[in-house]
Amino acid sequence: MEKKYSDCEGKTSDTNGYGINGSAQVSAIDLDNFVITVEVVPPHGGEPCGILSALDALKNLPISGFSVASNPVAKPHMSAMALCSLIQQKTGKFAIMHATTRDNNRISLQSTFWGANALGIKHVLAVTGDFVALSERKITSDVKDMDVFQLIEMAKNSDMITGAVLDFRAEVNGLEKEVERLEKKVAAGAMFAVTQPIYDRDMARTISISTSHIDIPIIMGILPLRTSKHAEFLHNRVAGIVVPEKLQEKMNHAKDPIAEGVANAREMLAIAKEFFRGACIMPPFGHYEIMEDILK
Numbered sequence: 001m002e003k004k005y006s007d008c009e010g011k012t013s014d015t016n017g018y019g020i021n022g023s024a025q026v027s028a029i030d031l032d033n034f035v036i037t038v039e040v041v042p043p044h045g046g047e048p049c050g051i052l053s054a055l056d057a058l059k060n061l062p063i064s065g066f067s068v069a070s071n072p073v074a075k076p077h078m079s080a081m082a083l084c085s086l087i088q089q090k091t092g093k094f095a096i097m098h099a100t101t102r103d104n105n106r107i108s109l110q111s112t113f114w115g116a117n118a119l120g121i122k123h124v125l126a127v128t129g130d131f132v133a134l135s136e137r138k139i140t141s142d143v144k145d146m147d148v149f150q151l152i153e154m155a156k157n158s159d160m161i162t163g164a165v166l167d168f169r170a171e172v173n174g175l176e177k178e179v180e181r182l183e184k185k186v187a188a189g190a191m192f193a194v195t196q197p198i199y200d201r202d203m204a205r206t207i208s209i210s211t212s213h214i215d216i217p218i219i220m221g222i223l224p225l226r227t228s229k230h231a232e233f234l235h236n237r238v239a240g241i242v243v244p245e246k247l248q249e250k251m252n253h254a255k256d257p258i259a260e261g262v263a264n265a266r267e268m269l270a271i272a273k274e275f276f277r278g279a280c281i282m283p284p285f286g287h288y289e290i291m292e293d294i295l296k
Contacts, residue, residue: 008049008090026088028122028161029096031192031217035064035278036269037096038291040087042068042078051083052090054288061295065094067125067194067280071103074129074140081112085119096163097121101144101151102129109151113158125163125194126151126185149188156189164190166218167240168207179210192216194280196240197223199247199264201271208275217277222268224294225261226284228252258290265294 029035038058043051055066066087070080084095097116099109113124128148146154148164155162164185168175182193193211198204198220211218225231225243228251235243247264254260265281272279283290 026094037065037067037280039067039282042083048086056090067096070098070100081116084121096123096125098125100127100129102142105143105145124155124160152188152190163192166193166195194219195221197221200244204271204275219278219280220272220276221280222265223282224265227257262293
């Protein structure tokens, strides 16, 4: 008997046990051309309709697909695999499932990749995952019974189009070491990489030159700023992100800081087209409505 589930419009869709209706027909990421993905943070709880509606509203924009985080900042969110499947059904565009070594052991990760394949999810971004806060380590543990290189290899061997992260640690001049790590990730099977957010042309150019010998597409991260406090927090509290002082000053003095953040994101998108093979735009705090202004 065919199973049925209720979608967000109160209708029902069919599944025959071999993947949700429509998911298998989603096109793969085109790594030969410039791609634009939108990072999605799954909701807290089991209600997907709000976020699906917000993403469906972007369907007429030049967006290639979506990139779905897995329990960001080490807090529980809806399953990335479940939301990827729903996004692909709703939008008809591919969704990249993030997978971490933090939350799952190797048995769980392997079953997740096989399950993703069954649902028509063909893309994965292999990451270590954010650290569990010290205040929560008495009740929440890091699993990490495999490293990110082994995770990439497992995903590739599971027929997933596998990506990795380039965390260039600009605040500690760690680019050389991170490029070496990226080389190892490519050797393990990574087919593309996504950078941490970049906020100026000089940094983009430096990373482009430093990775020019690595023969995989690199997608530049773009995180639009929301307020001056947002800029300060990212610069001072988030490892791997540097917000230039001039941009912090702009945000601090802007009459409309949201518009200023969007303007910088548009500038970074143009820079991404100059130096990289794609852009992953990360709308802050679920403000997907800014995508139209960024892409116009």
